[in-house]
Amino acid sequence: MNQKTTVTTLVTLIILIGALASSCGIFSKSGPGPFQHQSIRDQTVDIYGRGIYRHLPADVAIQGIAQDFITLFVGVPLLIISLLGYRKNSVRAHFVLSGTAGYFLVTYLFYTAMAMYNILFLAYTGLLGLSFFALFLTLKEFDPASVSQYFSHQAPTKFTGGFYHTDNQSGHDSMCIFNSQRNPVPARKHHACVIRAAPVCR
Numbered sequence: 001m002n003q004k005t006t007v008t009t010l011v012t013l014i015i016l017i018g019a020l021a022s023s024c025g026i027f028s029k030s031g032p033g034p035f036q037h038q039s040i041r042d043q044t045v046d047i048y049g050r051g052i053y054r055h056l057p058a059d060v061a062i063q064g065i066a067q068d069f070i071t072l073f074v075g076v077p078l079l080i081i082s083l084l085g086y087r088k089n090s091v092r093a094h095f096v097l098s099g100t101a102g103y104f105l106v107t108y109l110f111y112t113a114m115a116m117y118n119i120l121f122l123a124y125t126g127l128l129g130l131s132f133f134a135l136f137l138t139l140k141e142f143d144p145a146s147v148s149q150y151f152s153h154q155a156p157t158k159f160t161g162g163f164y165h166t167d168n169q170s171g172h173d174s175m176c177i178f179n180s181q182r183n184p185v186p187a188r189k190h191h192a193c194v195i196r197a198a199p200v201c202r
Contacts, residue, residue, distance in 0.1 A: 003137055004087065010134040011083045011097070014104055014127060019076050021123045025068035028052045052118045067107060075103055086138075091150055098138040104131035 028051035037045050048054055048061035056064065078100045085093020108127040 003141065007097075007134060007137050008083065008087065010130050010137070011079055011101070014101070014130050014134060015076055015079050015083075017123055017127055017130070018071055018079075018104060021120050021127065022068035022072040022076070024052050024120060025065055026072065030054075034058060052120060055118070064111075071104075071107060075100060075107075079104075094138065094141070095150075098135060098142075101131050101135040101138060105135050 031050040031054035034049045035047050037047050039045050046058040048056050048058045051061075051065075053061035053064050078096060082093045082097035082100060086097045104127060108124050108131065111124040112121070112128055
């Protein structure tokens with residue numbers, strides 16, 4: 001099996017499993033509905049109560065569903081289109097395929113490492129592994145010495161770098177804030193961090 005066939009197999013599995021997992025996140029509605037739970041830190045937490053994210057805090061579940069929309073309606077189509085171009089030796093499609101594989105890697109790394117433990121956990125870990133090897137193999141095909149020739153000198157590197165810096169900073173500012181001197185309780189009512197989401201249930 002040559003490398004292109006291996007990448008095709010990996011990406012096809014990512015497309016199928018990713019479409020299934022994200023569809024379940026969007027369209028599953030079973031459960032008792034929203035309710036409140038008292039955490040071991042004596043915080044009242046609003047639980048989402050519906051679908052596969054029924055046991056998550058409501059604000060975290062909404063983020064998961066929004067991510068599933070992006071995965072299903074942007075990520076999966078990008079994988080399909082870029083895979084077809086990659087098999088035709090399109091360099092542009094190769095770049096897009098690598099970037100989209102990276103998106104799936106980061107997305108399902110968060111799903112497995114944070115608060116997304118549910119009946120699809122094995123699907124999340126499978127997507128994590130598949131996307132890792134897909135990203136590794138597609139990047140491995142690039143020649144580092146010749147990559148720069150595919151980019152124009154007018155490429156908006158400063159704008160792109162500034163955007164990612166701003167996005168990273170805003171994401172950092174929205175993370176957990178702890179008062180280490182008095183009480184290690186988050187200053188914001190946000191339960192996305194594993195150290196806070198894990199002890200929600202007694």
